[in-house]
Structure formats: structure tokens, C-alpha cells
Amino acid sequence: MTARPYVLLSCAMSIDGYIDDATTERLLLSNDADLDRIDAVRAGCDAIMVGAATVRRDDPRLLVRSERRRAERVALGLPPCPVKVTVTASGDLDPTARFFTMGDGAKVVYCPSGVAEKTREQVGAVATVVDAGDPVTPEAVLADLAGRGVGRLMVEGGGTVHCQFLTAGVADELHLVVAPFFVGDGRAPRFVGDGHFPWHSGRRARVVEVRQIGDVVLTRYALSDRCEA
Numbered sequence: 001m002t003a004r005p006y007v008l009l010s011c012a013m014s015i016d017g018y019i020d021d022a023t024t025e026r027l028l029l030s031n032d033a034d035l036d037r038i039d040a041v042r043a044g045c046d047a048i049m050v051g052a053a054t055v056r057r058d059d060p061r062l063l064v065r066s067e068r069r070r071a072e073r074v075a076l077g078l079p080p081c082p083v084k085v086t087v088t089a090s091g092d093l094d095p096t097a098r099f100f101t102m103g104d105g106a107k108v109v110y111c112p113s114g115v116a117e118k119t120r121e122q123v124g125a126v127a128t129v130v131d132a133g134d135p136v137t138p139e140a141v142l143a144d145l146a147g148r149g150v151g152r153l154m155v156e157g158g159g160t161v162h163c164q165f166l167t168a169g170v171a172d173e174l175h176l177v178v179a180p181f182f183v184g185d186g187r188a189p190r191f192v193g194d195g196h197f198p199w200h201s202g203r204r205a206r207v208v209e210v211r212q213i214g215d216v217v218l219t220r221y222a223l224s225d226r227c228e229a
């Protein structure tokens, strides 16, 4: 059996725990130096995953931005950018979204059996659509990614996806950045929703690093014994 990929969760939130605001504009939480750090983390992974709502709302490129880092990956025999991964229960994905159009690398879409046909119709020409059973679980996604040679997965959100990986107990490391402002609007999405998390007052996660990056603070938490730090 192939080992489960190492799973690194990455999130930026406001002081009051929001990962976006409730407007239609994208909320900038990180600063330039932190975005460059994230780029380096991306470059060290085999795949990057976001939920379908993030693909629709943020229209992210999910590429390694630095030319030097892309060249370093190629020199190691890797594709310039990690594989892009998303998951959908509705199949409502636009093939012209930047997730699909930017970068020549592989794109993989996981969906439940019931919408596999619809999802293939929507994005089958620009991505590999995987019927991952019903419901789609983080474990099923990770097993399939392992079979595709993914050893290290970066999960970049949003909250629904983060919450599932955390509550399933399949996250190895969390990079949590706190931006120095409040959102103060209960309609905005939070880092995670309700759930039974493996880390609570009786079982505390281990902090492996705290780093100030300009006006934001990064805390790295080890969530499993696999965390290297």
C-alpha cells in the first residue's frame, strides 16, 4: 500500500478568525513577504488542493510564481508547478476558471459518483475527473493522490475543506497566518466550522514555530508525528 501523502494545511485569517469578508471582493489577508513564503511552500509540494467554492469565488491560479523556484523543480525532474486538485459535490465548475486554464500541469477534480457524469461534461476536457465514491472523504482523495505519486499535499482552503481534513485527523502540519485586523461580520467564512477535532483542551497541538513576517504572524503547528520540525 502507498503511504498517505504528507498533508500541510495553509490558512490566513483575521484576528477574529475570518478567512474572507462578506463582500464580493477578495479580501487580502497576507502581505507580499508572506505570499512569497507561501510560494516557497507550494514549490516544495507535489499537489495543491482547494475546495470548489474557492475556485469559483477567488479564481486562483495556484501556480508557483517564482521563475527560480519553477526552474529548481524542473532541475529535480519535477513539473514546474504542483498538480492542482479540487473537490466538488455539485459539479459546478467553469472550465475557463484560472484553476483550469493557467499552467500546463495536471488538474484533478474529485466528485461523488452521482455527479461524475455532469462533472466530466463540465471540465472533463481540461482536467482528470475522479469518481471518488459517495461521500467523497479526505481519506479517499489522499489514497487516490498517493496512487498518482503525490507524496506531499498542500491544502489551501477554504474552510469547508480545511475542516474536513482536520476533523478526519489526516493533517500533519498547519501553517496559520494571522493578519492584524478584524472582519467583525458573522456572515463571513471562518477558518473552520463546527466539528470534533483531534486537538482540544485535553490534547493540545504542538507549536513548532512562530515567525513575524512584516505585519502578519505565522504559527506552524505539528498535528502528527510525521511533522518534520
Ligand SMILES: NC(=O)c1ccc[n+]([C@@H]2O[C@H](COP(=O)([O-])OP(=O)(O)OC[C@H]3O[C@@H](n4cnc5c(N)ncnc54)[C@H](OP(=O)(O)O)[C@@H]3O)[C@@H](O)[C@H]2O)c1
Pocket (backbone or CB within 6 Å): 010, 011, 012, 013, 018, 019, 020, 029, 050, 051, 052, 053, 054, 055, 057, 058, 087, 088, 089, 090, 091, 092, 111, 112, 135, 136, 137, 138, 156, 157, 158, 159, 160, 161, 162, 164, 189
Ligand atoms: N484566507 C485563506 O487562507 C483562504 C484560502 C482559501 C479560501 N479562502 C476563502 O474561503 C472561502 C471559501 O470557503 P468555503 O468553506 O466556502 O469553501 P471551500 O472549502 O473552498 O469549498 C467548499 C466546496 O468544496 C466542495 N467540497 C468540499 N468538500 C467536499 C466533499 N467532501 N465532497 C464533495 N465536494 C466537497 C463543495 O463544492 P460544490 O459547492 O461545488 O459542491 C463545497 O461547496 C472563500 O471566501 C475564499 O475566499 C480563504
